[in-house]
Amino acid sequence: MPVRVVLPADPLLGHPEQEIVARLWRRRQTETGWVFQVGLPSYEGSEAGTVQAAEYRVWVRAPEHARPVDGVDYDQVPTDRLEASAWQRAYRLCRAHVGAGGPLPQAAGQVIVQGEDLGGFHLGAGGVAQVGEPDHRHLRALPGEIPPQGTEARPAPSRRGRPRPRPAC
Structure with missing residues (x-):
């Protein structure tokens, strides 16, 4: 499946952000969002001394560095979702x-x-x-917002049964 990949800007060389079309191989949900495994078009040299098309696979964050192509259905892309705790x-x-x-x-x-x-x-x-x-x-909280386990949105555990901290003298 095609997907647009945003390459970062390079201020030292004066290059702005660039967007290329790559192949989307897999989507994975993480604790901090989504990452996509994409195949970037590349070239490699052969033993015969010729140059041939190749692909460089890398994981990128979505939507910061991977964006959908209009009109493409991504339902067939293998997707790894986190199970809710x-x-x-x-x-x-x-x-x-x-x-x-x-x-x-x-x-x-x-x-x-x-x-x-x-x-x-x-x-x-x-x-x-x-x-x-x-x-x-x-x-x-706002509808649809589910704070991840372990964030400040989860109530603090009870102190019952634990000794109180001693004040510094």
Whole structure:
């Protein structure tokens, strides 16, 4: 499949960004976005001393360095997607439940959606009573935004059972 690849500018040589058409071999979702494996057109010398067409394969970030060609359907390109973690799945289901007007569950087993215990998720995430309280402000994020596991949007774990840090004297 053809894809447009943006080559970076070279200020030392005075070259602006360039855009070439390359072959898209594979798409891969990563924690930070998408990367595409593309085959850039190139040339190589043969043992007989002639020059022949070749291809140089490299991974590039999309959409910064790889952009679609208008009218091309990319459904047939092999695609590696990340599986959502259990926390992200429960988060999505809890957001959908709250967004549809449902209350946050106050006990484990109180609300089960698609086999996920939203009460257990809610209690594990801090167990506060209202969406507006600090530990659940992430449930009011923009629609479709799912913070990756381990970011500041995830509530901090409870300090219960751990010793308090000693103040410096």
